[in-house]
Amino acid sequence: xRGLAAMLGKEWLELARSxxxxxxxxxxxxxxxxxxxxxxxxxQLLDAAGNLPEGAVISIPLPxxxxxxxxxxxxxxIFGALIIALSxxxxxxxxxxxxxxxxxxxxxxxxxxxxxxxxxxxxxLVAASLAAGYAASWYYTVVLIGPVAVGNAMAGAALxxxxxxxxxxxxxxxxxxxxxxxxxxFSALGTFAALALLTSLFPxxxxxxxxxxxxxxxxxxxxxxxxxxxxxxxxxxxxxIGSVLIAVRAVRAHPAD
Amino acid sequence: xxxxxxxxxxxxxxxPVVVVQLILMVAALxxxxxxxxxxxxxxxxxxxxxxxxxxxxxxFFLFGRRMDG
Numbered sequence: 001x002r003g004l005a006a007m008l009g010k011e012w013l014e015l016a017r018s019x020x021x022x023x024x025x026x027x028x029x030x031x032x033x034x035x036x037x038x039x040x041x042x043x044q045l046l047d048a049a050g051n052l053p054e055g056a057v058i059s060i061p062l063p064x065x066x067x068x069x070x071x072x073x074x075x076x077x078i079f080g081a082l083i084i085a086l087s088x089x090x091x092x093x094x095x096x097x098x099x100x101x102x103x104x105x106x107x108x109x110x111x112x113x114x115x116x117x118x119x120x121x122x123x124x125l126v127a128a129s130l131a132a133g134y135a136a137s138w139y140y141t142v143v144l145i146g147p148v149a150v151g152n153a154m155a156g157a158a159l160x161x162x163x164x165x166x167x168x169x170x171x172x173x174x175x176x177x178x179x180x181x182x183x184x185x186f187s188a189l190g191t192f193a194a195l196a197l198l199t200s201l202f203p204x205x206x207x208x209x210x211x212x213x214x215x216x217x218x219x220x221x222x223x224x225x226x227x228x229x230x231x232x233x234x235x236x237x238x239x240x241i242g243s244v245l246i247a248v249r250a251v252r253a254h255p256a257d
Numbered sequence: 258x259x260x261x262x263x264x265x266x267x268x269x270x271x272x273p274v275v276v277v278q279l280i281l282m283v284a285a286l287x288x289x290x291x292x293x294x295x296x297x298x299x300x301x302x303x304x305x306x307x308x309x310x311x312x313x314x315x316x317f318f319l320f321g322r323r324m325d326g
Contacts, residue, residue: 020318023314026281026284027315034274083315
């Protein structure tokens with residue numbers, strides 16, 4: 001794994017130069033805050049929208065803290081995954097296009113270090129953004145809505161962290177396999193959207209699938225239990241490792257255009 | 258829970274949301290000014306960033322800059 005430290009420094013700089021260190025966490029924070037705030041103001045919003053006869057009484061059961069956090073995570077599962085996949089769709093292919101990939105790989109840097117540094121940068125960004133956004137959402141939920149079961153809330157977020165990681169890893173893999181960044185983002189998002197859909201259709205047969213992560217997180221936050229999750233977690237971890245290995249092979253076989 | 262636009266409690270709640278949105282907008286505008294090449298004219302991006310809430314800055318960060326420039 002020659003050159004990993006130097007490559008990590010490069011990827012860090014890349015994240016800073018592309019402003020990702022700023023805007024991705026900020027968007028996660030906004031998504032996180034909006035969930036509890038919009039629920040809190042729901043009666044006023046409905047009132048302001050008008051159309052209700054005079055004297056109509058709307059009583060909306062205020063959701064529990066866990067429900068709000070589950071909603072926040074759902075937003076991250078959709079919009080967060082979209083942002084992560086779109087930000088890393090060109091991670092490898094762009095370096096091939098511009099020729100920097102070839103320049104780097106003639107230096108004593110192994111393809112494994114090249115891919116792993118990108119993966120670590122992506123994982124750090126995912127973890128930091130999710131943590132910042134979720135903390136903001138949690139704070140607002142406790143202040144405006146109500147208490148939250150700490151253990152379940154943490155576990156629910158950990159499952160989504162894994163979900164975002166597997167989506168990001170596959171975006172990285174497709175960016176090493178295919179020339180077009182758009183095709184890479186589309187493949188990564190399509191794969192996992194299809195997986196989530198299939199898993200919701202066949203929950204028993206596909207209980208081990210990474211597509212179960214979002215639903216399991218929701219169950220954990222709403223009902224406090226989600227059954228055995230180790231097969232899902234193990235298969236997801238294998239998918240992440242597999243994506244990285246395939247990306248390394250693709251870079252080794254095809255370092256430049 | 259009855260709010261008016263001058264209610265300080267309302268601003269205590271949504272103040273941080275407004276501040277984060279402003280930071281995002283200013284960051285995107287700064288990146289736009291600094292960028293040497295953008296996809297499409299800069300003034301269009303400036304309008305998009307200022308007018309379209311959240312999605313405008315995000316769209317610029319994702320698609321607006323050319324990495325090779």
